[in-house]
Amino acid sequence: MLSCLTVKNIGSMKTKHLILIALAFVMASCVKTKNYYVNDATRVWFADSTNSHFTMQDDNGVSYSFQLEPVWQNMLENSASILFVPTEKSLHEELCQNGCGSYSTSLKFCLEIEAYKRDDEHEGTDLFMMYFGESRYDMRIDGDRFYPRGCYDMGYDVGEMEFEAEYLDRYGVHDVEYQGVMHLKLIDLAYPHSHFFPTEIYYAKHYGLIQCKLDNKLTLCRLPY
Amino acid sequence: MPYFCSRNLKTVSIMQTKKQILRKMTAPVLFGTMLLLFTACPRNSKTTYVDLGRIPEQYLATVPYQNGDVFRMQHESDRLIIDFAVSRHRHKETGFDYILLEKYKPAPNYIYEYESDITKCTPNYPIFNVEINFSNRYMAFEEEQDYAKNATLFAVGSAWFPFIGEDHSDYEMLDSLKVNDRYYHDVFKLKSELVDYYEEEGSIHAETYYYNYEKGLLGVIMSNGEKYWLYED
Numbered sequence: 001m002l003s004c005l006t007v008k009n010i011g012s013m014k015t016k017h018l019i020l021i022a023l024a025f026v027m028a029s030c031v032k033t034k035n036y037y038v039n040d041a042t043r044v045w046f047a048d049s050t051n052s053h054f055t056m057q058d059d060n061g062v063s064y065s066f067q068l069e070p071v072w073q074n075m076l077e078n079s080a081s082i083l084f085v086p087t088e089k090s091l092h093e094e095l096c097q098n099g100c101g102s103y104s105t106s107l108k109f110c111l112e113i114e115a116y117k118r119d120d121e122h123e124g125t126d127l128f129m130m131y132f133g134e135s136r137y138d139m140r141i142d143g144d145r146f147y148p149r150g151c152y153d154m155g156y157d158v159g160e161m162e163f164e165a166e167y168l169d170r171y172g173v174h175d176v177e178y179q180g181v182m183h184l185k186l187i188d189l190a191y192p193h194s195h196f197f198p199t200e201i202y203y204a205k206h207y208g209l210i211q212c213k214l215d216n217k218l219t220l221c222r223l224p225y
Numbered sequence: 226m227p228y229f230c231s232r233n234l235k236t237v238s239i240m241q242t243k244k245q246i247l248r249k250m251t252a253p254v255l256f257g258t259m260l261l262l263f264t265a266c267p268r269n270s271k272t273t274y275v276d277l278g279r280i281p282e283q284y285l286a287t288v289p290y291q292n293g294d295v296f297r298m299q300h301e302s303d304r305l306i307i308d309f310a311v312s313r314h315r316h317k318e319t320g321f322d323y324i325l326l327e328k329y330k331p332a333p334n335y336i337y338e339y340e341s342d343i344t345k346c347t348p349n350y351p352i353f354n355v356e357i358n359f360s361n362r363y364m365a366f367e368e369e370q371d372y373a374k375n376a377t378l379f380a381v382g383s384a385w386f387p388f389i390g391e392d393h394s395d396y397e398m399l400d401s402l403k404v405n406d407r408y409y410h411d412v413f414k415l416k417s418e419l420v421d422y423y424e425e426e427g428s429i430h431a432e433t434y435y436y437n438y439e440k441g442l443l444g445v446i447m448s449n450g451e452k453y454w455l456y457e458d
Binding site for chain 1: 382430451
């Protein structure tokens with residue numbers, strides 16, 4: 001008799017679980033996917049296709065050519081759940097422009113929007129990542145407003161270094177005046193890094209990299225042709 | 226006993242029958258699996274090593290650099306002299322080689338031993354490095370001279386060059402070349418034959434180099450016309 005009741009209880013338990021699972025499936029299918037895109041005001045920082053091939057020259061007259069690939073887009077999926085039941089699902093946009101210079105110098109510029117805002121202060125901002133040579137500069141960006149997060153040395157594991165970022169209405173390099181320029185400057189210079197680590201970067205809207213200063217005081221400037 | 230209980234008891238007995246069938250099936254299934262595993266093992270697992278010998282000295286003598294050497298190149302602007310630190314190592318390597326295996330040794334258990342001589346010249350400035358690699362991986366096989374060429378590498382930055390002794394249309398021999406008021410004799414002038422896919426038209430890469438057996442690299446001309454010449458005090 002006892003065994004009969006146990007079997008019956010197990011049966012009813014299974015039914016409850018099945019109902020719960022079915023409910024979870026129904027709720028999951030009800031969750032709508034939200035799409036988040038990088039702000040239009042921020043996209044202007046990518047180099048236009050007409051400016052994707054350029055040459056930089058250093059103080060010693062050594063030239064470096066750079067080639068940028070077209071911007072590629074990726075939609076990253078995010079989902080939140082409570083007790084395995086999905087409550088929110090979103091796709092957030094990631095845009096990247098890869099480049100390569102002569103002598104194996106790499107250059108990469110990425111923008112990404114977070115699906116979930118961390119706080120009100122940074123609401124509406126995009127994540128900005130610039131890789132140049134051994135350096136990586138991270139910050140939040142909202143059009144012309146910058147909120148630096150940290151600079152990293154990809155060659156040495158020294159942790160996060162502080163840098164400052166400012167917006168310049170115009171900046172001239174080799175008799176060419178660029179409108180809308182981002183100026184990144186490393187503050188923590190005491191960390192051990194390569195003599196060729198970029199400590200200052202000038203980056204123009206629609207053009208990309210226009211000037212940079214290395215740790216050994218060498219300056220690379222974009223040539224006008 | 227209520228009716229639903231007797232029905233449940235019947236169900237349990239069917240389950241027990243299923244378990245018994247499963248128990249009886251376990252042994253033959255295990256035996257079959259073991260049989261499959263045994264047939265998958267190779268019948269002859271003996272490995273034969275084929276020693277391809279050493280790189281001929283005549284090849285090695287074409288590179289004058291020794292491990293620890295430093296040579297200097299001057300940029301045409303005269304403002305910059307770059308040191309190139311040389312590392313050179315010769316060592317044995319072993320490996321399967323599908324090209325050789327297919328033609329000469331169809332059995333899968335041959336491992337070839339060959340020699341590699343690698344010279345790397347690293348600059349103290351962010352410009353091109355120079356790498357010269359020799360390997361006798363295919364030299365022993367006369368029919369495979371095309372592969373023998375591939376086993377020799379002369380690279381300046383991302384540009385690959387044919388090396389001396391190879392039949393190439395861009396190959397040019399100069400009796401002498403004047404570099405920084407010095408004359409160098411029996412100079413080879415070679416043009417790049419392959420540039421990696423990033424280096425498209427308009428990019429700056431090494432295009433021509435000058436070389437002799439006595440001093441090695443004498444000069445490099447880039448695709449934008451910039452020149453680097455050997456600098457000796």
